[in-house]
Amino acid sequence: MANFKSAVLTTGSYTKVALLEVSLIAAVDVSNEDRLSFNFYNAGGTADVVKVYGKLGTTAGTLGLASDMWTQIGDDITVAATSSSLKSIATTGFSLVGVTVTPGAASNTISHAMLRQA
16 A cells, blocks of 8 residues: 555535536645545445546646646546546646536536545
């Protein structure tokens, strides 16, 4: 098991109101982190699509926008109805990381936890 100097856990949720891609976790400075782990829980009746983005620059701009130099890390994460998903990434080289969600249906909630390890 890795010997990390620090670990910070943050949690939150988003109540979906439309079917558009929106920020689930706003840009986070990870320049001093070694690893990130995400856990998503979709309380709704249809699948949601989650995307994790990273960038080298230090200004956030619009999360997920290629012209602001955001690049998707890995594949889309499909979180099936009433289920959860876990993703872990190394953050070497990233300055900022953020997460978006495209809801499969409005009016339900997606919850998240993010563990930052340095």
